[in-house]
Amino acid sequence: AQTVTQSQPEMSVQEAETVTLSCTYDTSESDYYLFWYKQPPSRQMILVIRQEAYKQQNATENRFSVNFQKAAKSFSLKISDSQLGDAAMYFCAYRVYSGGGADGLTFGKGTHLIIQP
Amino acid sequence: DAMVIQNPRYQVTQFGKPVTLSCSQTLNHNVMYWYQQKSSQAPKLLFHYYDKDFNNEADTPDNFQSRRPNTSFCFLDIRSPGLGDAAMYLCATSRDTGQGNSPLHFGNGTRLTVT
Numbered sequence: 001a002q003t004v005t006q007s008q009p010e011m012s013v014q015e016a017e018t019v020t021l022s023c024t025y026d027t028s029e030s031d032y033y034l035f036w037y038k039q040p041p042s043r044q045m046i047l048v049i050r051q052e053a054y055k056q057q058n059a060t061e062n063r064f065s066v067n068f069q070k071a072a073k074s075f076s077l078k079i080s081d082s083q084l085g086d087a088a089m090y091f092c093a094y095r096v097y098s099g100g101g102a103d104g105l106t107f108g109k110g111t112h113l114i115i116q117p
Numbered sequence: 118d119a120m121v122i123q124n125p126r127y128q129v130t131q132f133g134k135p136v137t138l139s140c141s142q143t144l145n146h147n148v149m150y151w152y153q154q155k156s157s158q159a160p161k162l163l164f165h166y167y168d169k170d171f172n173n174e175a176d177t178p179d180n181f182q183s184r185r186p187n188t189s190f191c192f193l194d195i196r197s198p199g200l201g202d203a204a205m206y207l208c209a210t211s212r213d214t215g216q217g218n219s220p221l222h223f224g225n226g227t228r229l230t231v232t
Contacts (some may be wrong), residue, residue, distance in 0.1 A: 004159070033217040044121075045207065045223040052218055091160070097217025104150050104162040104209075105221060 002027045004094050006108035013082050014116045020067075021077045021111045023092030034068065034075045035093040035105060038086075045091070051075065079113075087115045120144070123208050123224035130198050131232055138193040138227045140208030149191040150221065151183060152207040160207060166191060167213065195229075203231045 003026045013019035025034070036048040051059045051068050058066050063080045079086055089112050093105040121142045130136040140149065150165040164173045166185040180202070182194040195202055205228050209221040 009157075031217075035220065037223075042225075044225045045209075047220040050218055050220060095217050103217070104152075104165055106162075107159040109157065109159045 002029075002094055002096065002106050004092050004106055004108035006090075006092050006111050008111045009109070010112040010114065012114040012116060013079075015082055015084060017082055018078060018080045019082055019113065021079075021090050021092075021113065023075045023077070023108060025073050025075065025092070025094050027073065027094065027096065029096045032094060032096045034066075035095070036064070036066070036075075036077045037091045037093060037107075038088045039091065039110070040088040048090070049077065082115050084115050084117065087113060089113070121208055121210055121222050121224035123206075123227050125227060126225060127228050127230070129230045129232060130195075132200065133197045136195050136198055136229070138195075138206050138208075138229070140191045140193070140224055141189050142210045142222075143189070144210055144212070144222060145188060146210035146212045146222070147188070148211045148213055149185060150209040150211075151181075151191070151193050152209065154205040154207055154226070155203075163193070198229070198231045200231050203229055205229075 005024045032053045034051045037045045038048045039045040049059050049061045049064050065078045067076045089110045091110045092108040095105050124139050147168050151163045152160040154160040163177045180196050184192045205226045207226045208224045211219045211221045
């Protein structure tokens with residue numbers, strides 16, 4: 001079974017600084033997809049960024065970027081110029097696509113990100 | 118705006134009393150998921166519907182059932198809630214485009230309390 005590990009239960013960063021959230025996963029598959037989701041307090045979970053395992057280029061979405069190391073099975077999220085609105089729970093998630101349906105995501109336990117003003 | 122709506126936001130039920138949580142979507146997505154999220158734990162997939170086809174996770178207890186009467190609605194039934202079933206329940210949707218990078222769209226969740 002696939003597992004996703006987020007080793008940092010909580011991280012704190014000063015506003016405008018850069019922070020990196022760690023994620024590792026365990027899989028025997030070669031083709032899969034990785035996601036970072038953000039869950040603000042009492043609000044819905046929303047997609048931050050995604051990465052296809054077959055792509056070598058790291059995904060980037062504005063201030064958010066990933067460092068995808070396939071051999072190391074590592075998928076970290078970097079948030080640049082941190083803003084107060086970035087404060088949330090961040091979940092790393094994995095999906096292997098079987099092709100016959102739409103498999104759900106396997107999530108890590110999350111990292112609580114605190115932004116210090 | 119197209120969205121995923123869960124009702125109620127908070128639900129309190131008694132030990133052993135059946136309860137139903139509801140989810141609706143205006144995204145017209147063909148896949149709907151139910152996740153259980155306990156405090157400090159990873160969201161756990163219970164089951165999903167691909168159109169009308171039900172897909173149960175191997176470790177989902179029989180106490181949990183689901184119904185999808187049409188594309189827009191999906192229900193989570195807990196037949197005899199136990200104290201251990203207290204959690205946030207998340208509904209999500211996605212469109213199967215033939216690629217695994219289709220994101221899930223989540224509702225706000227229903228927080229279930231069992232007394």
